[in-house]
Amino acid sequence: MNQQTVPFLPFSRPEIDEETILGVSDVLRSGWITTGPQNQKFEAALSEFCGGRPVRTFNSGTATLEIGLRIAGVREGDEVITTPATWVSTSNVIYEVGATPVFVDIDPTTRNIDLNLLEKAITPRTKAIVPVFLAGLPVDMDRLYAVARARKLRVIEDAAQAFGSSWNGKRIGAIGDIVSFSFHPNKNVTAIEGGALVLNNEDEAVLAQKYRLQGVTRTGFDGMDCDVLGGKYNLTDVAARVGLGQLPHLERFTAQRRKLARAYFAGLGAGAAAKLGLGLPHADFENSNWHLFQITLPLANMTIDRAGFMAQLKERGIGSSLHYPAIHLFSLYRARGFTEGMFPHAERFGATTVSLPLFTLMNDDDVSRVCRAVNEICERYGN
Ligand SMILES: *Cc1c(COP(=O)(O)O)cnc(C)c1O
Secondary structure, eight states: OOGGGSOOBOSOOOOOOHHHHHHHHHHHHTTOOSSSHHHHHHHHHHHHHTTTOOEEEESOHHHHHHHHHHHTTOOTTOEEEEOSSSOTHHHHHHHHTTOEEEEOOBOTTTOSBOHHHHGGGOOTTEEEEOOBOGGGOOOOHHHHHHHHHHTTOEEEEEOTTOTTOEETTEEBTTBSSEEEEEOOTTSSSOOSSOEEEEOSSHHHHHHHHHHHBTTEEEETTTEEEEOSOOOBOOOOHHHHHHHHHHGGGHHHHHHHHHHHHHHHHHHHSSSHHHHHTOBOOOOOSSSOOOOOEEEEOOGGGBSSOHHHHHHHHHHTTBOOBOOOOOGGGSHHHHTTTOOTTSSHHHHHHHHHEEEEOOOTTOOHHHHHHHHHHHHHHHHHHBO
16 A cells, blocks of 8 residues: 555544543533532542542642652652653652652563562662553562562552553552552543542542642631642643543453554564564553553664664654653753663663554554564664
8 A cells, every 4th residue: 555545653642532522511611610520520430440449630640649659758868669661750759759769670571660679779768669560561569569568668659551450350549559540641541631649548538639739728618728738730620521531431442452462462473573583562461451562672683773763663654652761861860870770671671662553543454554564674674
């Protein structure tokens, strides 16, 4: 087929149904467009999804992480353990609350925190662990929580990418300590922008509400007080309505993503790319929601670099993205003492990974097209 006639396949694209679009119009006409009844419904639906645990919505997954840390009591002088293979917000918020991120390298197979290295990173100043479920693949929750419990550490799960994932049949969000979700447009479920924090009890939920909106509490018609230094992190009702409209589709979304991921394995498991040494993700179809399909390029065997590879995909009408360069090598982190060689697996992964298109509106033919393109590029630029 002539390349020009094939529509561009983006890296990601949200699926929003007509009922939701109409529902958003209703909210806009209702006279109440910021945090209100739609948020209450969204929080109730999320709470039900999380086995009845208290849930509070926020305007981003970054806000939920930061407030999760505050609720866990993380403050100046504390250390918080996480990995460098994540979106930089994960560790920026650790600095934001006055604490210090302590990175642990990833396991190159799962690309999540290497639990064999976790205990060695714990010091008397360690207050919490922020495990990242990269691409929606949870870490081994039994092992993680065994260490957290034994060492009396709080856990704030960065489950931004893991809405709809599970661990041994139990939903992420329904188990664990504090859990943080994001509803950014690229995530498996979106609220345009937004996040949700899953909490342990009503005290934490009240604190979350305070942090979410200036620390203010109101009583009666005219009583107002501020007893916590909160911020401005509330979610609009327009956003909450979009999020509500996603939840009925969640199971189909996850099933479709798993199906597409299987098609990727079939298309890339053999052929020119495989021969060249292209790396594939951990093949888990039970726990992961397949938020991303991240390959790693065998750059030593290629005559183009990663940017060249992504440009070749684009020339073939295919979008791609990058999740993530190792964050300890960003300027801000280098200025705080991190250097090359500290976390070799995260560095190698960050330097070679590419995220291929994966979203619910794709079909198997789209995956075949991407796989053909990847194999063709590897054939042409392999050495
Ligand atoms: C998206 C994401 C975040 C931040 O969520 P926002 O809603 O974009 O603020 C944090 N951590 C990870 C791993 C993410 O993927």
